[in-house]
Amino acid sequence: MTVEMNVSFDKELITQLSQNKQEPKWMLEFRLKALEVYHQLPLPRLEKTKLDKWNIDQFIPFTDETLVGIGDLSEEIQNILEANTEDRSVLVQKNSKFVYKQLSKKLADKGVIYTDLDTALQEYPELVKKYFMKSVSFDKNKLLALHTALWSGGVFLYIPKHVEVEFPVQAIYLAAESGLLPHIIIVAEAYSSVTYVDHYFSENTTQNTVHNGVVEVYVGEGAKVRFATIHNFANGVYDYTHRHADVQRNGRIEWVIGEMNEGNTVSNNISILKEAGAEADSKLVFIGTGNQKTNFTSKIIHEGEHTNSQILSRGVMLDESTGIFNGITHMKKGAIKSNAEQAEKVLMLSEGARGDANPILLIDENDVMASHAASAGPVSREDIYYLMSRGIPKEEAERLIIHGFLTPVVSLIPIEGMQEKLEKVIERKLGK
Numbered sequence: 001m002t003v004e005m006n007v008s009f010d011k012e013l014i015t016q017l018s019q020n021k022q023e024p025k026w027m028l029e030f031r032l033k034a035l036e037v038y039h040q041l042p043l044p045r046l047e048k049t050k051l052d053k054w055n056i057d058q059f060i061p062f063t064d065e066t067l068v069g070i071g072d073l074s075e076e077i078q079n080i081l082e083a084n085t086e087d088r089s090v091l092v093q094k095n096s097k098f099v100y101k102q103l104s105k106k107l108a109d110k111g112v113i114y115t116d117l118d119t120a121l122q123e124y125p126e127l128v129k130k131y132f133m134k135s136v137s138f139d140k141n142k143l144l145a146l147h148t149a150l151w152s153g154g155v156f157l158y159i160p161k162h163v164e165v166e167f168p169v170q171a172i173y174l175a176a177e178s179g180l181l182p183h184i185i186i187v188a189e190a191y192s193s194v195t196y197v198d199h200y201f202s203e204n205t206t207q208n209t210v211h212n213g214v215v216e217v218y219v220g221e222g223a224k225v226r227f228a229t230i231h232n233f234a235n236g237v238y239d240y241t242h243r244h245a246d247v248q249r250n251g252r253i254e255w256v257i258g259e260m261n262e263g264n265t266v267s268n269n270i271s272i273l274k275e276a277g278a279e280a281d282s283k284l285v286f287i288g289t290g291n292q293k294t295n296f297t298s299k300i301i302h303e304g305e306h307t308n309s310q311i312l313s314r315g316v317m318l319d320e321s322t323g324i325f326n327g328i329t330h331m332k333k334g335a336i337k338s339n340a341e342q343a344e345k346v347l348m349l350s351e352g353a354r355g356d357a358n359p360i361l362l363i364d365e366n367d368v369m370a371s372h373a374a375s376a377g378p379v380s381r382e383d384i385y386y387l388m389s390r391g392i393p394k395e396e397a398e399r400l401i402i403h404g405f406l407t408p409v410v411s412l413i414p415i416e417g418m419q420e421k422l423e424k425v426i427e428r429k430l431g432k
Contacts, residue, residue, distance in 0.1 A: 009035065009038070009057060009061070009146070009149065009150065010035075011032060011035065013061070014028075014031045014032055014035050014149055014150070015028065015032070017031075017061070017062065017150070017152075018031055021118055021121075022122065023121060024121070024125050024129075026129060027121065027132075030132070030133070030148065031148065031149045031150075032149075034138050034145045034146075034147075034148035034149040035145070035149040037138060037139055037142075037145040038142055038145035038146045038149055041140070041141070041142040041145060042142065043056070043142055044141055044142060044143060046266065046295050046324075047295070047324055047326065047358075048295075048322075048324050048356065049266070049293060049295040049324060051266075054238055054264055055208045055209075055210055055238045056142070056143070056146070056210070056238075057146060057210070058208065058210070059178060059179030059208075059209045059210045060177060060178035060179060060209075061096070061150050061152070061178065061179055061181070062095070062096035062097075062150075062152050062178060062179075063095045063096055063097070063177055063178045064097070065094050065095060065096070065097035065098075065099050066099065067098075067099055067100065067101070068099050068100055069100075070100065070102075073092060073099075073100060074174075074203065076201070076203075077092060077172055077174070079421075080170075080172060080199055080421065081170075081172075087104045087106055087107075087166070087167045088102055088104065088167070088170070089102065089103050089104045089107055089114050089167075089169040089170065090102050090169070090170040090171065090172070091114075091115075091116055091155055091170070091171045091172070092171075092172045092174070093116070093153045093154075093171070093172070093173045093174065093180075093182060094174045094176060095174070095175065095176055095177060095178040095179075095180065096152035096153055096178055096179075096180070096181070097118075097152070097153060098116045098118075098153060101115075101116070103115070104167075107165065107169075110160070110163050110165075111160040111163065112157075112158065112159055112160065112163060112165060113127075113156060113157070113158035114155065114156075114157050114158075114169055115155070115156055116153060116154070116155055116156070117151075117153065117154040117155060117156045117182075117183055117184075117185065118152075118153065119156075120156035120185075124156070124158075127158065128156060128185070131185050131187055131216060131218060132183075132185065132216075133148060133214075133216070134216070135216050135218070135244045135245075135246050135272075136214060136216060136242065136244050141242075143212060143240050143242070143266075144214065144242060146212060147181055147183070147212045147213070147214050147240075147242075148214075150179075150181050150212075151181045151182070151183040151214070152181050152182070153173075153180075153181070153182045153183070154182035154183035154184045154185070154213070154214075155171050155182070155184050155185070156185050157169060157184075157185070157186045157187070157194065157196060158187045158189075159187065159188045159189060159192040159193075159194050159223075160189050160192065161189040161190045161191060161192060161220070162190070162191045162192060163189075163192045163193075164192065164193045164194075165192075165193065165194040165195070167195075168195040168196065168197045168228075169194065169195070169196055169197070170196075170197050170198065170199075171184075171196075171197075171198040171199075172198065172199050172200075173198065173199070173200045173201075173211075173213075174200075174201060174202065174203060175200075175201075175202040175203075175209055175211055175233065175237055176202065176203055178209065179209055179210045179211070179212065180200075180209070180210070180211040180212075180213070181210075181211075181212050181213065182213050182214075183213070183214050183216075184198075184213070184214070184215040184216065185216050185218075186215075186216070186217045186218065186225060186227070187218045187220075188217075188218065188219050188220055188223040188224070188225050188251075189220045189223065190220040190221040190222055190223060190248075191220070191221065191222040191223060192220065192223045192224075193223060193224040193225070194224075194225055194226075195225075195226040195228070196225070196226070196227050196228070197228045197229070197413075198228075198229050198230075199229070199230050199232070199421070200229070200230070200231045200232060200233060200239075201232040201233060201234075202233045202234045202236070202237050203234075208236045208237075208238065209236060209237055209238070210237070210238050210240070211231075211233060211237055211238070211239045211240065211241070212240045213240070213241050213242070214241075214242050214243075214244075215227070215241070215242070215243040215244065216244055216245075217243070217244070217245040217246070217253060218245075218246050219245060219246065219247040219248060219251035219252065219253050219278075220248050220251060221248045221249045221250060221251060221275075222249070222250045222251060223248075223251045223252075224251070224252045224254075225245070225251075225252070225253050225254070226254040226256065227243075227245075227253070227254065227255050227256070228256040228257075228412070228413050229256070229257055229258065230258040230260060230413075230421065230422055230425070231257075231258070231259050231260060231261050231265070231267075232258075232260045232261065232425055233261045233262065233263055234262055234263065235262040235263045235290070235292075236263060237261070237263045238263055238264050238265075239261050239263060239264070239265040239266070239267070240265075240266045241265075241266070241267045241268070242268045242270075243255070243267075243268065243269045243270065244270045244271075244272075245270070245271045245272070245280070246272050246274055247271060247272065247273050247274060247275075247278040247279070247280060248274055248275050248278065249275035249276050249277055249278065249304070250275075250276070250277035250278065251275075251277075251278050251279070252278070252279040252280070252281070253271050253279070253280050253281070254280075254281045254282075254283075254412075255269055255271070255280075255281065255282040255283065255284075255298075256283050256409065256412045256413055257269065257282075257283065257284045257285070257409075258285050258286075258409070258410070258413070258422050258425075259284065259285070259286040259294070259296065260286070260287060260422070260425045260426070260429060261292070261294075262289060262290065262292065262429075263292065264292060264293045264294065265292075265293075265294040265295070265296075266294075266295045267284075267294075267295070267296045267297070268297045268299070269282055269284070269296075269297065269298045269299065270297075270299045270300075270301070271299070271300045271301070271309070272300075272301045272303060273300065273301065273302050273303060273304055273307040273308075273309065273335075273338075274303050274304055275303075275304040276304045276305045276306050276307070277304070277306050277307065278304055278307045278308075279307065279308045279309065280300045280308075280309045280310075281309070281310045282298045282300065282309075282310070282311045282312070283312045283313075283408070283409045283412060284296060284298060284312070284313040284314070284315075284325075284409065285313075285314050285315070285406050285409035285410060285422075286313075286314070286315040286316070286323060286325075287315070287316045287317075287318065287426060287429040287430065288315065288316070288317045288318060288319075288321030288322070288323050288353065288355075289318045289319050289321055289429050290318075290319050290320065290321060291319070291320045291321065292321040292322075293321070293322050293323075294321070294322070294323045294324065295323075295324045295326075296313065296315075296323070296324065296325050296326065297326040297328065298311045298313060298326070298327050298328070298342075299326075299327075299328040299329075299330070300328070300329055300330070300340065301330045301332065302329070302330065302331045302332060302335040302338045302340065302368070303332050303334065303335060304334075304335060304338075305334065305335055305336045305337055305338065306336075306337045306338060307335060307338045307339075308338065308339050308340070309329060309339075309340045309341070309342075310340070310341050310342065311327045311329065311340075311341070311342035311343070311344075312342070312343055312408065312409065313325045313327060313343070313344045313345070313357070314344075314345050314346075314405060314406055314408070314409060315345075315346045315347070315355055316346075316347045316349065316402055316405065316406070316430075317346060317347065317348045317349065317350075317353035317354065317355045318349050318350055318353055318429070318430070319350055319352060319353060320350075320352040320353065321353050321354075322353070322354040322355070323346065323354070323355045323356070324356050324358070325344045325346060325355065325356065325357045325358065326358045326360065327342040327343075327344050327357075327358065327359045327360065327372065327374075328360045328362065329342055329360070329361050329362065329370055329372070330362040330364075331361075331362065331363045331364060331365050331368045331370060332364050332365065333364045333365050334365065335364075335365050335368060336365060336367040336368065337367060337368070338365070338368045338369070339368070339369045339370070340361075340368075340369070340370040340371070341370075341371050341372075342359050342371070342372045342373070343359070343372070343373040343374065344357035344358065344359055344373075344374045344375075345357065345373075345374070345375050345376075345405070346375070346376040346377075347377070347378070347379055347402065347405060348376065348377065348378055349378065349379060349398070349402075355376050356376065357374035357375065357376045358374070359372035359373065359374045360372075379398055379401055379402075380401070383397075383401055384397045384398060384401065387400065387401070399430065402426075402430065403423075403426070406426065410422055410423065410426075
């Protein structure tokens with residue numbers, strides 16, 4: 001079923017969507033409640049970022065897609081898949097549906113569930129219900145409410161207790177003719193571990209469209225989750241992403257995020273360290289070009305005692321682009337003996353570019369340690385002159401400095417081929 005552009009998002013549309021998917025009644029009720037909230041709420045008010053002229057809801061919400069073989073996928077997707085061939089588990093979503101699935105038998109034998117969320121809702125309805133939108137609330141955010149009403153696709157990844165997944169699992173999301181609204185749920189039970197890697201991009205976008213995605217990660221006691229992602233949408237795609245992790249006792253969440261879009265972007269990344277010994281590590285790299293406008297927030301909330309966190313954001317701003325980098329650490333009452341570090345660093349390579357680095361500490365407990373650092377400015381002339389004095393041309397010197405500036409994040413992508421892909425995207429955005 002395909003819906004024409006400028007469609008009215010109403011009760012009939014949502015009901016038809018849910019019925020076509022044969023969803024349980026509770027999911028339809030969830031969608032309809034979110035739709036009601038969406039129509040009532042104003043646009044979010046973001047620091048130094050006005051959304052009133054951004055595309056929020058002008059997109060085709062869903063299209064028909066069919067499963068295909070790997071040879072039917074685009075060359076770009078096949079190149080990404082070649083980076084992970086051993087015990088590969090990968091899902092490919094185009095527009096609103098998955099078109100390719102390859103799952104490792106070894107994972108299934110260990111009790112791991114890795115499938116698209118629509119299938120999980122059919123086969124494991126109670127398990128999905130237990131986690132769907134349990135850590136994220138849509139009642140005060142218009143974008144989250146719209147996502148909840150219209151979500152389509154996304155993955156459900158469940159790792160049982162004491163299971164270690166050796167090889168990264170992958171997902172690829174492609175925006176073409178319609179909006180992209182995936183919902184991702186990752187559940188790592190006690191003392192399990194997993195690395196999840198996904199990649200977002202677009203093709204054949206002749207009109208503005210929207211990605212509005214939500215990620216929920218639940219890290220059990222002593223569990224470890226690494227979440228790595230590259231967003232590489234074209235200029236015509238407005239990207240709204242909300243990621244959230246709940247971390248239990250001695251658990252760890254690690255975010256590695258490459259924001260390489262060419263269009264306007266809002267990215268929120270929140271981790272809650274709910275119990276003693278929990279840890280969060282959030283790393284973000286971004287390059288802004290053209291007239292691109294971006295707003296990034298990395299937030300970590302310490303609730304348990306002896307919790308630890310680190311936030312590192314690095315951005316490079318070119319042309320007339322603007323970027324807001326908010327790092328927020330909140331030490332709540334009772335988070336004694338906790339430690340937090342954060343640093344936001346921005347390089348501006350043209351007079352018209354603007355990057356704001358905003359480190360924020362909210363401290364409600366005395367017996368804690370917290371530090372922050374921020375810098376925003378042009379490439380150091382001294383560094384460029386030093387490299388030039390060694391016979392390196394100025395353009396190449398700038399490129400080397402930028403790559404060195406971004407390496408602390410790029411080097412953490414857990415699949416070598418994905419690192420290479422990000423390096424290529426960086427080169428393209430730098431115009432080299």
